[in-house]
Amino acid sequence: MTLPDGWTTDAVEANGVELQYYRTGEGPPLVLAHGLFDTGRCWAPLVADLAADYTVVTYDARGHGRSAAPETGYGLDDRVADLVGLLDGLSVTDPVLVGHSMGGSTVAWAAARHSERPRGVVLEDPAGLHGDPETGPDERAAAVRDRVETRAEQSVAEIATEYDDRDSDLARRLAVADRECSPTVAEIVRHGFPPLGDAFAEIDAPTLVLNSDAEPSTRAADLAVADELPAGRLVHVPGAGHCVFRDRSDAAVAELRTFLRRIE
Template sequence: MEFETQLPADWTEGFVAVDDGVRLHYTRTGGDGPPLVVAHGVFDDGRCRTPLARDFADDYDVICYDARGHGRSDAPESGYDADSRAADLVGLLDGLDVEHPVLLGHSMGGDTVLATAANYPDRPRAVVSVDPAGLLQHDAENRDDDGVSEAEVESVRQQVLWWHDHSKAELLRADDEISGHVEAGEAELASLLADARLRVSANVTEVFRGWADPEDYYADIEVPTLVVRADVDAEARERDRASVDLIPDGELLHVDDAGHCVFRDQRAAATDRVRTFLDVV
């Protein structure tokens, strides 16, 4: 089974060249609503956020872009740390003449939008960060002095190469995450994820060396910020609270029964809560 997603006829897509010449691909719903820029997680791409874009398209001009190394964007060897990802996002805003958007990101993208708000406090109107990578816990074994696990990075690289060794049809059957969506009747999402896995560059594994440390970034975020987290235990919630409390106008929400992919696991609850937040910022 293969499912090809067609963008709605009134959506547009294109490329923007950021400061170092890297071209970033984007799709845009258009319309008269305020801009909402969506940053995807690692290994995904902007089109993986098509369901979310549809949910918000009636009220927002939704822009979903492919981070460097992902989707249809260029994939240089470097530029995957938090500051570079933030600069890419601002370069996209400049290229599209977008002023004061809401920034919404998941995982790597959640990390990116927080770093962007910290480094460029006058650019966003508000931030929604969903299970940002900088808050997630990592195994401390075999890490060097910078906190990077070489074994983890290499393992992830091998995973990317494994995807590239398979066809889309094979990924729909053999990849645990993707085949799970097929079995759940989510053919479109499975297809989008498979396409993204085939396009992602192994260079993106460098991103695991450069997450935004809450202690280094969060206190510099000036705009209203909602951090949406998975359903985790009490100890993890306390750690989350300590980090989000560093954001002067930060709010923390744990979504019951949601895993890391909060919007996919609890779409209605997450969407409703984000809308409530955006209605007052």
């Protein structure tokens, strides 16, 4: 599938693996880390909203898209090292780091461990807000591996029909991303996602958390974790599911742009 107009792509070695990255736009840097099963190209709708004002860099996490898929290296330490290595390899300084789900966990822990690196942090329904689910690591990994193996047997057109709530271009990008996923990504969920409250306490940069809509009890629990952020704000976006920027684009982008203006 072709890249959106104005995008360029190349690979960089980071933390010993080759990561494919994509770049477009002009202005202060934003670096976007996608969620499980996605690729950097799945950010296309949000990037289209931002590229006139920012240099936007996205990348395929290891095991995803066009990046390398080694047998090992899918725990938190390597995911953080991959992101930091990408920043170093591309000489990106003072970025705003944006992450969704798995990528949100990666970004949060990178910002906690390398607090001098980001100018700001944006987390879209990040994985690990309350730690791992009750299912065990082997069960989680088996479910991911089954999904990846099932997708490998389907065509892009078949998979795209399962994203019929998205516009046709995004549906196809999501389907392609599913087909490009390596079974090795099952190791990500086997390792799990440490509770983000531990990371939040160490993040110095201004932080915006955009979460899915939720019942009052869940909202209260989410906000209690976000209270650990020294300079942070959590917003539950009405009507949004896990993919906040895709589900409620106008409201989520408005929150994002307000946050970016405040930290410029």
